[in-house]
Amino acid sequence: MPKSSSLDLSNNKLPGFLCGIKASNLTLLDLTGNHVSGELPDCWAHLENLVYLGLCGNGFFGKIPTTLGNLYSLETLKLKNNRFVGEFPSSLMNCKHLKVFDVAELSGLIPGWLGFELRKLVFLILRSNLFYGRIPLQLCNLTHVQILDLSINNISGTIPKCLNNLTALVDKGHSILTITHHYASDFGNGIFLESYDDAATLIWKGIMSEYKSTLGLVKSFHLSSNQLTGEIPKEIIHLGGLVSLNLSRNHLTGQINPDIGKLELLQSLDLSRNQIDGRIPTSLFQIYSLGDLDLSNNNIGVSTPKL
Known part of the structure; x- marks a missing residue:
């Protein structure tokens, strides 16, 4: 298939043939949910036009090869639900067009260069890794990020105070509703422009859900299940x-914060299992869209405001 521009073989039972793909025009490769296993091969030199790479839900293990950093056009990289080990390869800082990055089971420190080199990121999902250390202040440079999920790690220290620099989370409108990838397909009788809408799985109100057409409406900030200290x-x-x-x-x-009611678009707020004290602010009950509130297992006083 040397002229193929997209190859979607997701959710099958393929055992693996990754390095057999020789289509230099390929812009979309989705092998999500197959049986491909082994170390992720080091054979990306001929796929330099890739815009979308989905390898979730396979049996890959070992370190992420540094040659993934040669995919300069890459906009989406999804690697979760495998058995990768090791740290972020620094070569990924070359993928400056990345908008969606979803990976699990890596370790080490969260690299600060994410906030400097990958400034186009819209969805950064680092859930269920083994990252430790502090949240790098450089992440506050991600002015386009709409989903920032660092939950289920070993991150310590305090929550950065530069959160108000996350412009897309500050803005109550102008969301990027979809992440759409455009590519050309040659069917022999002409070249046609096609598109592919990205999707992401998120824990929403305790349930793992997939979002696609409304993905950009789910602006979220998740730091649950870490070792964070200090005040919010x-x-x-x-x-x-x-x-x-x-x-x-x-x-x-x-x-x-007594002014938490300013987060008037909140639909889900979970501050449970911390050591938060004081009283429940009255402004919290002015968030009319709030349908899921969990403040359990804290030290909040018994005196609560009247509803």
Whole structure:
């Protein structure tokens, strides 16, 4: 298939033939949900036009090869639900067009260069890794990010106070509703422009759900199940575009900001299993869209505002 521009073989039972793909014009390769296993091969030199690479839900293991950084046109990279090990390969900083990055089971520090080199990121999903250390302040440079999920790691330290720099989460409108990839297909009787809408799986109200056509409406900030300490920074109330905020299962202290009602688009708020004290702010009950609220297992006072 030397002239193929897209190859979607997702959700089958293919055992693996990754290095047999020789289509230099390929812009979309989706092998999600197959039985491909082994170390991720180092054979990307002939796929330099790839825009979308989906390898989730296979049996890959070992380190992510540095040659993935040669995919300079890449906009989506999905590697979760495999058995990768090791740290972020620094070569990925060459993929400056990345908008969607979803990976699991890596370790080490979250690299600060994510915020400098990959500034087009819209969805950064680093859920269920083994990252430790502090959240790098450089992530506050991701002004386009609409989903930032660092949950289920070993991240420690405090939540950065520069959150108000995350412009897309501050803005209550102008969401990128879909991540659409365009590519040309040659059917022999002419070249046709086609498109492919990206999707992402998110934990929403405790349920793993997939979003596609409305993906950009689900602006979320998730840091649950880490080792974070200190107070929730007051700057978080500037993230007026948020519809989901999950800081549960950490060691956060202090009180809930009395102005939390400014997050008027919130539909889900989970601050459970921390050491938050004080009282429940009355402004919280002015968020009319809030349908899922969990403040359990904290030290919040018994005196609560009248509804």
